[in-house]
Amino acid sequence: MADTASPIELPVIDISNPHDPSVGKQMLDAAAKYGFLYVNSKGTDFTTEDVDHAFGLSKKFFASPAEEKETCRITPNNRGWSGMHTETLDPEHQRTGDFKEAMNFGDFKDGKAQQPLPPSLVPHEAEINGFAALCNKTCNRILNLLALGLEMQEDFFTSRHDPSDGPTGSILRYLYYPSIFSAATAAYKHDKDVRAGAHSDYGSITLLFQRPGQPGLEILTPESTWAPVPIVPGEQADAYPFPPVLVNIGDLLSYWTDGLLKSTVHRVVFPLAEQQSPNPQDRYTLVYFCHPVDTTELVPVPSEVVKAHREQTGGIEARDDGKVGFGGGAGNLEPGKRPLTAQEHLESRLAATYGFKKD
Numbered sequence: 055m056a057d058t059a060s061p062i063e064l065p066v067i068d069i070s071n072p073h074d075p076s077v078g079k080q081m082l083d084a085a086a087k088y089g090f091l092y093v094n095s096k097g098t099d100f101t102t103e104d105v106d107h108a109f110g111l112s113k114k115f116f117a118s119p120a121e122e123k124e125t126c127r128i129t130p131n132n133r134g135w136s137g138m139h140t141e142t143l144d145p146e147h148q149r150t151g152d153f154k155e156a157m158n159f160g161d162f163k164d165g166k167a168q169q170p171l172p173p174s175l176v177p178h179e180a181e182i183n184g185f186a187a188l189c190n191k192t193c194n195r196i197l198n199l200l201a202l203g204l205e206m207q208e209d210f211f212t213s214r215h216d217p218s219d220g221p222t223g224s225i226l227r228y229l230y231y232p233s234i235f236s237a238a239t240a241a242y243k244h245d246k247d248v249r250a251g252a253h254s255d256y257g258s259i260t261l262l263f264q265r266p267g268q269p270g271l272e273i274l275t276p277e278s279t280w281a282p283v284p285i286v287p288g289e290q291a292d293a294y295p296f297p298p299v300l301v302n303i304g305d306l307l308s309y310w311t312d313g314l315l316k317s318t319v320h321r322v323v324f325p326l327a328e329q330q331s332p333n334p335q336d337r338y339t340l341v342y343f344c345h346p347v348d349t350t351e352l353v354p355v356p357s358e359v360v361k362a363h364r365e366q367t368g369g370i371e372a373r374d375d376g377k378v379g380f381g382g383g384a385g386n387l388e389p390g391k392r393p394l395t396a397q398e399h400l401e402s403r404l405a406a407t408y409g410f411k412k413d
């Protein structure tokens with residue numbers, strides 16, 4: 055695997071006005087160059103309390119007894135709890151599964167979870183639903199701005215991401231990566247193991263909430279080096295009410311825009327400084343994978359910017375051996391084939407992952 059390079063500098067974008075085309079352009083530039091950007095926590099729909107409270111629930115859940123977590127073990131619909139080493143995001147390069155635990159929540163319906171909740175979280179159903187709804191709201195700001203950046207009708211994406219129109223593949227995920235001092239990581243070997251293997255995300259966009267002092271995320275740069283992503287960018291740690299929310303583009307949106315927006319590979323490691331620290335911390339993150347409504351047809355987006363990109367690159371097939379979004383890009387549909395739906399796109403990505411695991 056490539057060596058770790060110096061930290062990447064990503065822009066921090068203020069999304070408080072989601073109707074500003076110049077902000078849309080900034081966002082498009084970052085999404086096309088890195089596939090990752092930060093949004094200033096001030097312009098989002100979250101208060102510091104919302105985020106602290108969600109992290110508190112996550113901590114409570116991961117600290118609960120294994121027998122309780124077992125009652126909601128993950129099922130093929132991608133909802134529920136996965137224990138230490140259950141998931142292997144990069145099976146080609148990992149000898150051991152990811153050094154993490156995760157809890158995935160799918161869509162809520164009328165405020166109710168559509169999956170078993172563990173006893174530790176049963177009293178908090180409304181709060182979990184509320185946090186997922188705020189995530190969706192913030193994603194709408196970002197999707198609105200991306201549509202403006204692509205010079206399309208600003209509601210092109212948001213109107214296709216409205217959970218009140220039907221089921222979606224969206225997932226709210228709690229993640230827990232024990233520190234290097236934990237018994238769960240005793241077998242961890244630097245250069246052989248990772249906390250989460252290299253992967254790209256499946257959906258439209260992903261939000262990632264991180265805590266100060268709990269680093270680990272790295273992204274693969276266009277030069278094929280691993281670059282750490284700082285939790286708080288820049289010098290001023292106190293410039294934000296809580297660390298800026300990291301946003302990345304997923305495979306589906308990359309596919310939909312013929313690879314103009316980048317779905318960038320990333321992973322989670324134990325940074326060396328963290329391994330040598332006398333007081334290493336567990337890492338907790340909150341992730342929201344935003345997906346369109348299942349029935350959305352992934353027809354080419356009506357954007358001259360995407361069209362120009364397609365003409366310039368000759369299409370994804372020619373440029374990138376068809377790997378973006380696992381299927382060549384929405385504008386590259388073979389004659390006679392109907393467009394994929396969002397649900398089919400997700401199923402093909404999940405099948406690729408489960409297929410790997412079965413080998």
Ligand SMILES: O=C(O)CCC(=O)C(=O)O
Binds near residue numbers: 255270271
């Ligand atoms: O926890 C993190 O930092 C990243 C998680 C992630 O990339 C994922 O779950 O897809």
Ligand SMILES: [Fe+2]
Binds near residue numbers: 253
């Ligand atoms: Fe990811």
